[in-house]
Amino acid sequence: MNTHxxxxxxxxxxxxxxxSASTSTGTGSxxxxxxxxxxxGTGSxxxxxxxxxxxxxxxxxxLALASLPGVGPARLSVLAALGDAAGTWSALVAAKxxxxxxxxxxxxxxxxxxxxxxxxxxxxxRWEQVQAALGDPARAWALASAAADVDVAALWxxxxxxxxxxxxxxxxxxxxxxxxxEQVPPELLLWKGDLxxxxxxxxxxxGTRSCTRYGTEIAHDxxxxxxxxxxxxxxxxxAGIDAAAHRGALAVAGAPPIAVVxxxxxxxxxxxxxxxxxxxxxxxxxxxxxxLGTRPEPxxxxxxxxxxAALADxxxxxxxxxxxxxxxxxxxxxxxxxxxxxxPGSVHSPSSExxxxxxxxxxxxxxxxxxxxxxxGMSPGCRRRATEDRAQPDPSGQRVLAAMDWRPASLDGLAExxxxxxxxxxLALDDLRRMGWVxxxxxxxxxxxxxxxxxxxx
Amino acid sequence: xxxxxxxxTVLGADGLVVTVEAHVGNGLPGFTMVxxxxxxxxxxxxxxxxxxxxxxxxxxxxxxxxxxxxxxERKVGSSLDLAVALAVLAADRQxxxxxxRQVAFIGELGLDGGVRPVPGVxxxxxxxxxxxxxxxxxxxxxxxxxxxxEVLATDxxxxxxxxxxxxxxxxxxxxxxxxxxxxxxxxxxxxDVRGHPVGRRALxxxxxxxxxxxxxGPPGSGKTMLAxxxxxxxxxxxxxxxxxATRIHSAAGQVLPGDGRLRRAxxxxxxxxxxxxxxxxxGSHQLRPGEASLAHGGVLxxxxxxxxxxxxxxALRTPLEEGVVRIARASxxxxxxxxxxxxxxxxxxxxxxxxxxxACRCSPAALDRYTRRLSGPLLDRFDLQVHxxxxxxxxxxDTTPGEPSATVARRVASARRRARRRGVIANASLRAADLxxxxxxxxxxxxxxxxxxxxxxxxxxxxxxLRAVALTLADLDGIEPPLRRIQVLEAMALRQGVVxxxx
Numbered sequence: 001m002n003t004h005x006x007x008x009x010x011x012x013x014x015x016x017x018x019x020s021a022s023t024s025t026g027t028g029s030x031x032x033x034x035x036x037x038x039x040x041g042t043g044s045x046x047x048x049x050x051x052x053x054x055x056x057x058x059x060x061x062x063l064a065l066a067s068l069p070g071v072g073p074a075r076l077s078v079l080a081a082l083g084d085a086a087g088t089w090s091a092l093v094a095a096k097x098x099x100x101x102x103x104x105x106x107x108x109x110x111x112x113x114x115x116x117x118x119x120x121x122x123x124x125x126r127w128e129q130v131q132a133a134l135g136d137p138a139r140a141w142a143l144a145s146a147a148a149d150v151d152v153a154a155l156w157x158x159x160x161x162x163x164x165x166x167x168x169x170x171x172x173x174x175x176x177x178x179x180x181x182e183q184v185p186p187e188l189l190l191w192k193g194d195l196x197x198x199x200x201x202x203x204x205x206x207g208t209r210s211c212t213r214y215g216t217e218i219a220h221d222x223x224x225x226x227x228x229x230x231x232x233x234x235x236x237x238x239a240g241i242d243a244a245a246h247r248g249a250l251a252v253a254g255a256p257p258i259a260v261v262x263x264x265x266x267x268x269x270x271x272x273x274x275x276x277x278x279x280x281x282x283x284x285x286x287x288x289x290x291x292l293g294t295r296p297e298p299x300x301x302x303x304x305x306x307x308x309a310a311l312a313d314x315x316x317x318x319x320x321x322x323x324x325x326x327x328x329x330x331x332x333x334x335x336x337x338x339x340x341x342x343x344p345g346s347v348h349s350p351s352s353e354x355x356x357x358x359x360x361x362x363x364x365x366x367x368x369x370x371x372x373x374x375x376x377g378m379s380p381g382c383r384r385r386a387t388e389d390r391a392q393p394d395p396s397g398q399r400v401l402a403a404m405d406w407r408p409a410s411l412d413g414l415a416e417x418x419x420x421x422x423x424x425x426x427l428a429l430d431d432l433r434r435m436g437w438v439x440x441x442x443x444x445x446x447x448x449x450x451x452x453x454x455x456x457x458x
Numbered sequence: 459x460x461x462x463x464x465x466x467t468v469l470g471a472d473g474l475v476v477t478v479e480a481h482v483g484n485g486l487p488g489f490t491m492v493x494x495x496x497x498x499x500x501x502x503x504x505x506x507x508x509x510x511x512x513x514x515x516x517x518x519x520x521x522x523x524x525x526x527x528x529x530x531e532r533k534v535g536s537s538l539d540l541a542v543a544l545a546v547l548a549a550d551r552q553x554x555x556x557x558x559r560q561v562a563f564i565g566e567l568g569l570d571g572g573v574r575p576v577p578g579v580x581x582x583x584x585x586x587x588x589x590x591x592x593x594x595x596x597x598x599x600x601x602x603x604x605x606x607x608e609v610l611a612t613d614x615x616x617x618x619x620x621x622x623x624x625x626x627x628x629x630x631x632x633x634x635x636x637x638x639x640x641x642x643x644x645x646x647x648x649x650d651v652r653g654h655p656v657g658r659r660a661l662x663x664x665x666x667x668x669x670x671x672x673x674x675g676p677p678g679s680g681k682t683m684l685a686x687x688x689x690x691x692x693x694x695x696x697x698x699x700x701x702x703a704t705r706i707h708s709a710a711g712q713v714l715p716g717d718g719r720l721r722r723a724x725x726x727x728x729x730x731x732x733x734x735x736x737x738x739x740x741g742s743h744q745l746r747p748g749e750a751s752l753a754h755g756g757v758l759x760x761x762x763x764x765x766x767x768x769x770x771x772x773a774l775r776t777p778l779e780e781g782v783v784r785i786a787r788a789s790x791x792x793x794x795x796x797x798x799x800x801x802x803x804x805x806x807x808x809x810x811x812x813x814x815x816x817a818c819r820c821s822p823a824a825l826d827r828y829t830r831r832l833s834g835p836l837l838d839r840f841d842l843q844v845h846x847x848x849x850x851x852x853x854x855x856d857t858t859p860g861e862p863s864a865t866v867a868r869r870v871a872s873a874r875r876r877a878r879r880r881g882v883i884a885n886a887s888l889r890a891a892d893l894x895x896x897x898x899x900x901x902x903x904x905x906x907x908x909x910x911x912x913x914x915x916x917x918x919x920x921x922x923x924l925r926a927v928a929l930t931l932a933d934l935d936g937i938e939p940p941l942r943r944i945q946v947l948e949a950m951a952l953r954q955g956v957v958x959x960x961x
Contacts (some may be wrong), residue, residue: 426951
């Protein structure tokens with residue numbers, strides 16, 4: 001269940017460099033192209049004879065391509081399909097230098113003092129391939145000019161130094177089965193933490209950032225119970241449901257959580273989750289397609305969501321608005337043949353509308369962790385019984401509780417419905433809070449359901 | 459050949475006594491005015507000439523010089539018109555110069571010789587030494603408020619000249635119309651408000667304790683409706699405040715009640731596009747009281763608080779702290795009273811929907827920006843911060859009237875009496891040490907406050923504010939300190955972190 005057994009191993013402390021070396025040993029040093037991307041070249045098609053460049057693994061060249069502005073998963077996939085990422089890179093750099101005197105001359109300059117025209121020819125034809133693949137010469141030139149400013153070796157060593165691993169498609173650690181049905185699978189994944197976390201069953205818990213207490217609780221409970229059952233919880237490390245699910249998974253000694261983020265592995269977003277981010281890096285696994293320093297641009301989140309959907313065996317939507325991102329993730333996952341579960345809420349609650357739509361369209365209902373385990377084909381085991389160990393509230397407390405319903409209630413509404421003076425409502429609510437019957441957040445009060453075991457919501 | 463008399467102008471909300479000297483002598487005919495008159499003041503020459511001629515008097519066709527002393531201070535406005543015309547006439551020997559010497563004249567002239575009312579009469583009269591003072595008839599009521607001056611009213615230059623020559627009478631003083639219930643009727647009553655138990659309670663506490671109030675709620679939830687009813691439950695102004703408020707309103711050219719004295723708490727609701735100058739007063743050449751001072755003794759209501767420019771809100775911090783506005787310019791400075799109850803209203807978030815957690819669709823970044831528009835220090839000044847949801851339909855259609863303002867006002871007045879026994883106008887102005895003494899805590903109450911510190915990270919200042927509100931609650935309910943847990947909890951319930959809090 002606990003997959004951290006490598007953690008103390010000194011050979012893994014510099015996990016990033018070791019792992020990435022292992023993913024690229026077949027390609028970089030031996031020069032035999034075994035990469036799954038197909039036709040990965042010698043890797044020594046260097047530029048200007050830079051000594052270090054020749055030793056860089058294919059992951060470094062893909063990373064460099066991914067770091068160019070305007071290169072998302074789709075363009076990266078197109079470029080990677082050309083094979084020989086290093087060759088592509090040198091063609092870009094050469095193209096930039098050739099604007100004045102023609103690419104052939106630049107190619108020969110790049111090849112060194114011995115005018116190696118055949119190699120220059122290779123650069124020329126690769127440049128033409130790049131332009132054709134992008135389908136837009138202007139875009140190709142833009143990439144070329146951006147590429148000129150990138151020091152690939154430095155970029156690579158920064159990632160190594162930061163302990164960020166780079167895993168390319170086709171390497172042994174690559175979760176092939178996850179991306180099998182994906183139309184545009186990622187070419188590379190950057191990771192921090194423990195890559196073994198990908199080994200077992202995975203469940204994505206997704207939902208809205210503006211959730212209710214109800215959603216937070218369910219996400220937390222699901223995260224905790226699933227992690228305890230050895231299922232890795234995959235989510236996006238956003239505010240709201242995502243954070244609650246991750247926190248739940250971290251609350252028990254179980255399968256470590258997997259966070260897929262839209263920014264670079266060093267760009268914590270949202271800032272409020274900095275602590276959680278750290279915890280996941282140290283106790284779980286953080287994945288992203290974005291190189292170090294990448295800002296969380298809006299277009300990266302749908303891309304991030306497709307990875308969450310792909311990695312999950314089962315997707316659970318806890319709370320989502322009608323047109324929320326979680327619904328998009330869920331529908332995408334369902335289209336890829338993943339099991340889809342949705343947690344029902346109050347039909348009055350705008351933050352459950354998306355879930356209800358999914359249920360209406362045939363998603364399975366999620367009433368708790370056991371439904372998820374069943375969907376995974378696991379035995380839910382014996383359910384822990386929820387026992388009531390809270391003290392009974394006094395009469396005015398009961399009146400307030402009865403008035404609360406299961407929706408967020410305002411003080412004003414409670415005073416209105418109960419007809420009690422404000423002071424008594426405040427007193428009753430304070431008592432109820434101490435006894436664990438209600439929770440308060442930003443002036444809104446919500447009932448707390450009777451819950452099995454393990455206390456300690458965030 | 460030489461004559462002088464007294465008059466006054468207004469600076470901020472204070473009067474400036476001006477000695478008007480006129481000299482009519484030999485030389486090329488012409489009119490010169492010296493002594494730092496500004497543009498509006500310099501025009502007096504044209505008005506005085508026409509008014510004199512239209513009054514059947516003659517304007518001297520000689521070299522005429524008028525000096526305004528003290529000559530280092532800038533004079534603004536038309537209140538010197540009458541004095542200038544009379545001084546010139548006396549210097550031209552059309553009037554006995556002695557008749558002007560012990561009398562002060564305030565008033566603007568029309569070209570037809572009529573005397574028109576001017577703003578700031580009470581401040582001007584107050585600044586003059588005791589003695590007779592001639593004012594426009596429409597300003598007579600407020601001029602008499604000082605009680606130290608013999609107020610004579612006039613409606614034209616001709617009448618003034620005749621009276622001074624001993625051949626005519628002054629205008630009859632208008633009857634004093636005491637502030638009747640008629641004006642009170644314009645203030646909406648709390649009985650129209652349906653529902654809103656929290657809003658009503660917060661309003662009452664704000665009035666009783668002088669606690670600044672922030673109402674947060676979606677559009678249409680009744681924030682403005684509640685705020686407008688606050689003056690109706692505030693006690694009438696005490697004599698000192700009433701006089702200060704009247705001076706400010708008079709100086710700003712606001713319409714005063716029939717007897718010239720403001721008694722009811724003013725209610726000012728400047729639009730959120732207001733400039734700093736309009737808010738706290740000032741202006742490059744004419745220092746005028748701003749909205750903050752006009753709200754002195756009453757309510758300053760800022761609807762859409764988040765839409766006000768940050769410098770405008772920041773400018774309110776001094777008056778909130780010290781009860782006065784200080785304006786300094788290169789040549790002038792002034793201090794104007796500005797002790798008001800600040801009531802803010804705003805939506806809980808940019809989308810305004812906020813029917814509770816889960817309903818709001820604002821992005822965290824947008825929510826963050828919205829919250830940051832209000833500086834922490836300003837937000838901290840609101841002792842009461844309540845959330846005002848849209849009442850359910852059943853409540854809106856309920857026809858039972860709510861508790862009327864008069865009943866609430868009685869409770870407010872009795873709470874204020876208790877505060878006065880502690881030596882302050884309202885509990886909000888109790889100093890830390892006095893508060894400690896006035897509001898001892900029962901053990902339970904102490905625990906509740908300690909709990910608040912750990913759970914909500916309440917600052918030391920916030921803790922004092924909570925305690926002051928709890929004391930006001932006890933005052934309203936007629937309970938003698940020590941404070942109990944229920945008061946502390948209610949005080950906390952009335953100060954929720956409601957801005958941008960909808961997750």
